[in-house]
Amino acid sequence: MHARKRTASILGMVMTMLATLGVSLVLSPPARAAAQVISDIAYAPAQPAGSRGHLLDLYLPAGGITPRPLLIWHSGSAWSSDDGKNGADAIAAVFNAKGFAVAGVSVRSSAQAVFPAQVHDVKAAIRWLRANAATYQLDPNRFAMMGDSSGGWLTEMATLTGGVASLEGTVGTTGVSSAVQTGLAFYSPTDFLQMNAQNLPGGGLDHNSPVSPESLLIGCAIQTCPDKVALANPINYVDANDPPLMFLHGQADFLVPHGQSVLLYNKIKASCGNALFISIPGADHGKSDVMDPARFGTQTSYTTTNCYGTTQAGTPNPTWDTFEWFLRGGLKMGTSCQVSYATTTWSGGFTGSVTIRNTGTTPIDRWVATWTWPGNQQVTTAWNATVTQSGAQVTARDAGHNAVIGASSSTSFGFEATYSGTNATPAEFRLNGIPCTKVSG
Secondary structure, eight states: OOSOOOOTTOHHHHHHHHHHHTTOOOOOOOOOOOOEEEEEEESSOOSSTTOSTTEEEEEEOSSSOSSEEEEEEEOOSTTOOSOTTTTHHHHHHHHGGGTOEEEEEOOOOTTTOOTTHHHHHHHHHHHHHHHTTTTTTEEEEEEEEEEETHHHHHHHHHHHOTTOGGGTOSSSSOSSOOOOSEEEEESOOSOGGGHHHHSBTTBOOOTTSTTSHHHHHHTSOGGGOHHHHHHHOGGGGOOTTSOOEEEEEETTOSSSOTHHHHHHHHHHHHTTOOEEEEEETTOOSSHHHHTOGGGTTSOEEEEEETTEEEEEESOSOOSHHHHHHHHHHHTTSOSOEEEEEEEEEETTEEEEEEEEEEOSSSOEESOEEEEEOSSSOEEEEEESEEEEEETTEEEEEEOSTTOEEOTTOEEEEEEEEEOSSOOOOOSOEEETTEEOEEEEO
16 A cells, blocks of 8 residues: 555545455465366355355366465454455465465455354355365365455464354354464554554554454454453463464554564563564555565564564565465475485396485474486385375375474385386485485485
8 A cells, every 4th residue: 555645534535445445465476277166155054145255266276286275364354354365366376376176255345244154154165175175175174364464363363262162153064173373464453442542653553443343343442342352352262282483564554553563572482382473664554565576685583482582684575485485384395305316227228226314493293295207217116104106296105104294304115116227316305395405315
């Protein structure tokens, strides 16, 4: 947001700006293979009839390993729209190419239903997606969520309230887990009652107004109903068992004060949770601001793990690659790896040995190694992995007993294969979709 009137009294204009922020994605995504797009899936009956709040869109990448990790997206609108799945196509343009399925999820607006309806809705969508994971080749154990502004609030509520029975609701599919395994939120509110006090010195939105976005969500002027507000504050659900959460906030945010993310980070740190908070000086309320390459290197990153916090200046940059790195770590897919490959050859055949080392800082839980033969090699048998081959493409899946590779740890598997001519080493090995560094066996 670059042009605005800095006065909270013109609330209607501010509301209009808020409603557009969540869908104004300024991206330069890489070219992607054609994805399968399934639009307007009803994860629950429309409430009210004819509304869009119980619809989702699915973007399924072409090729890649299956089952796929899922990234759920919700665009912010100050809770004023029931079309939060809008904008998921831009997210899919980035993450389908990285092997992720993407679901754009809509929930009811605050005009259609007050809190906790929006949390009930997103949990219903997650349950539906998990219940139908096999149909769409989704990995039910690797669900992540991402959103901006009020979509970031919804992301934090989904990430931090897994297992909170009072927020499950009875919308749509029931009897399935609504938990996500990690979350990533952009400039979201976390403690409504402190927002006015944290506004920028030049002004800001009057969050205490009876017609503020927060008051309309709760159904009362927020300062008059603190007990209801407390139930809608993500900060009040933080505990040590929460999945890892990444959040970003611009220090010049005029609509949602930067201090909201400071409060959340401090609470997660005090609770011995896992979080990465990137604070960007000069950035306002919008992805184009917090991801502006002109600000790269100016940000400060705060990381807390196991009750210990660290601070880094200038790194990592808020890019889609950084977000992928965080999500992959949270989903226990691995963020970096090393492969050593050795062979013992005889006439017409050979034994291959592959050792995978997890060089990242988070454990890998369930792995798939893939490579392409440069010649006519054909795997005939394998051990410590389930190995299949289609043409020159080889896929090796863990054998169960070796599914977990801890940080700085390794696992090995072997196979026998036939060949004729040369028996060159594959050019690249990938682990859960990421290229591994090759070292001599």
